[in-house]
Amino acid sequence: MLTDREEAALLLIQKERLDEEYAANPWKFFCQQVRTVDESQHITEQSRDRIYNWPRHHQYLRELLAVLQNEPLVGVPKSRRMMVSWLLSAYFVHDARYHPNSAIFYMSETEQKSAFAVDKRCRFIEEHLRDPAFRLPIKTMKTKTGLIGHITYPNDSYIWALASGGDVLRQYTATKIFVDECEFQAEAPAVVRAALPMVQNGAQLVLASSSDGPIGILAELADACGVRSYKDVRRLVA
Amino acid sequence: MFQEAKMPERSKRDVQDLLKALSINCEIDDEVFELVASTNPTIKAYRGGEITFQEALFIEYYLSNGFRAGRAAEAANYSGLSAGAYGTVGRSVLKKPAIRDILSRRIAAKALTSDEILAEWSEIAKADMTDFMTVREREDPNTGAIYSMVMPDLAKAERLGRLHLMKKFKVGATGEISFELRDQDKALEQIARHLGMFEKDKMLTIAPGIIELLSQSPEERRATLEQYESLLESDD
Numbered sequence: 001m002l003t004d005r006e007e008a009a010l011l012l013i014q015k016e017r018l019d020e021e022y023a024a025n026p027w028k029f030f031c032q033q034v035r036t037v038d039e040s041q042h043i044t045e046q047s048r049d050r051i052y053n054w055p056r057h058h059q060y061l062r063e064l065l066a067v068l069q070n071e072p073l074v075g076v077p078k079s080r081r082m083m084v085s086w087l088l089s090a091y092f093v094h095d096a097r098y099h100p101n102s103a104i105f106y107m108s109e110t111e112q113k114s115a116f117a118v119d120k121r122c123r124f125i126e127e128h129l130r131d132p133a134f135r136l137p138i139k140t141m142k143t144k145t146g147l148i149g150h151i152t153y154p155n156d157s158y159i160w161a162l163a164s165g166g167d168v169l170r171q172y173t174a175t176k177i178f179v180d181e182c183e184f185q186a187e188a189p190a191v192v193r194a195a196l197p198m199v200q201n202g203a204q205l206v207l208a209s210s211s212d213g214p215i216g217i218l219a220e221l222a223d224a225c226g227v228r229s230y231k232d233v234r235r236l237v238a
Numbered sequence: 239m240f241q242e243a244k245m246p247e248r249s250k251r252d253v254q255d256l257l258k259a260l261s262i263n264c265e266i267d268d269e270v271f272e273l274v275a276s277t278n279p280t281i282k283a284y285r286g287g288e289i290t291f292q293e294a295l296f297i298e299y300y301l302s303n304g305f306r307a308g309r310a311a312e313a314a315n316y317s318g319l320s321a322g323a324y325g326t327v328g329r330s331v332l333k334k335p336a337i338r339d340i341l342s343r344r345i346a347a348k349a350l351t352s353d354e355i356l357a358e359w360s361e362i363a364k365a366d367m368t369d370f371m372t373v374r375e376r377e378d379p380n381t382g383a384i385y386s387m388v389m390p391d392l393a394k395a396e397r398l399g400r401l402h403l404m405k406k407f408k409v410g411a412t413g414e415i416s417f418e419l420r421d422q423d424k425a426l427e428q429i430a431r432h433l434g435m436f437e438k439d440k441m442l443t444i445a446p447g448i449i450e451l452l453s454q455s456p457e458e459r460r461a462t463l464e465q466y467e468s469l470l471e472s473d474d
Contacts, residue, residue, distance in 0.1 A: 007459055132447035
């Protein structure tokens with residue numbers, strides 16, 4: 001029979017073991033701890049606060065995670081409501097939590113848009129982990145608009161919302177850079193040019209966007225890879 | 239060619255004279271004397287002819303009288319000066335490299351290390367009033383009843399080596415003794431400051447979730463343990 005003290009110690013040990021597993025297996029972390037919010041959903045008996053558990057049934061998210069874990073330069077041509085932004089946010093939260101001194105930049109067309117993602121996605125994930133014992137005490141900083149644009153973890157990792165711009169990026173050294181909706185950012189080519197030297201030194205650059213026709217940087221990269229439509233993807237996979 | 243004059247090394251008798259002038263009893267054997275003379279920077283420098291007898295006296299008085307150069311010059315018998323001039327002489331003596339070198343070594347040897355200061359604080363913080371008191375049983379001469387009396391016992395404090403923890407001591411008109419120990423709260427505060435407990439950024443941050451986890455009832459804790467075990471077993 002364990003004493004109270006021993007039982008509490010055992011609980012902490014098991015929590016540490018789980019944390020170690022989560023560090024090594026992001027998908028397990030997402031499925032067991034991460035929750036998302038879907039603002040467009042009607043309030044139902046099952047979900048009164050529009051908060052949902054991780055959509056583990058979306059296998060394409062798991063496949064995309066595998067790509068993110070292995071490739072330094074990733075382009076994600078996507079359509080709306082695929083939860084790709086949620087996946088990337090959860091991926092960055094995981095990286096910041098479990099890898100000290102990570103510098104993660106979330107870049108959108110404007111600072112307000114990227115701060116929205118950092119606040120309503122990354123911060124939300126951290127502060128709504130299913131088990132409160134896993135929530136870390138993060139420090140946050142707000143932007144001028146009142147949204148949280150900077151999250152710092154106890155291990156000194158941080159996630160930072162930045163406005164699009166090559167010069168903006170040139171001032172910092174990043175571990176991961178996510179350019180969200182890059183096809184709608186006039187500065188996206190300059191961002192990629194500024195990020196490439198960092199990628200060569202081990203950083204990761206992720207471009208994700210829905211389509212804005214054949215002239216965007218992601219469309220050009222896809223074209224260079226021989227992908228012009230979904231048919232090409234199927235052909236390449238086959 | 240200019241040849242620097244070498245001052246003769248002082249004899250043991252000279253050094254003993256110096257020690258006597260400093261009210262230091264020097265009836266000691268040769269081995270101990272050599273040790274004192276070779277380790278004490280003032281006497282060593284005096285024996286080596288680097289400083290004069292007067293300067294050696296000046297150093298000793300300067301160190302033992304609150305670093306007042308004028309008073310040390312007066313005590314070291316720099317005579318024939320008006321009262322105001324002792325300060326000027328003292329300051330000029332202090333400028334000599336040999337004197338400064340000896341003083342810095344003496345001060346470094348006398349100064350407390352941070353560990354010593356910390357040890358002193360922690361002794362003050364942990365001071366126990368019972369080390370200064372004794373409980374004695376007395377018999378009331380009128381009733382014959384036995385009663386206990388708490389009495390100050392400075393002999394006990396001295397035996398325990400605690401007298402230095404006393405700040406004030408007073409004997410009243412009727413013979414009653416009152417004393418005050420050095421400030422324990424202040425010492426605790428100094429120790430806490432040394433440990434960085436007041437620096438906000440260095441404070442240990444425990445996630446509220448962990449506190450919640452450890453505050454669970456035994457039933458809740460067992461349920462959480464089971465849940466953790468099943469999560470650990472699950473693939474995703």
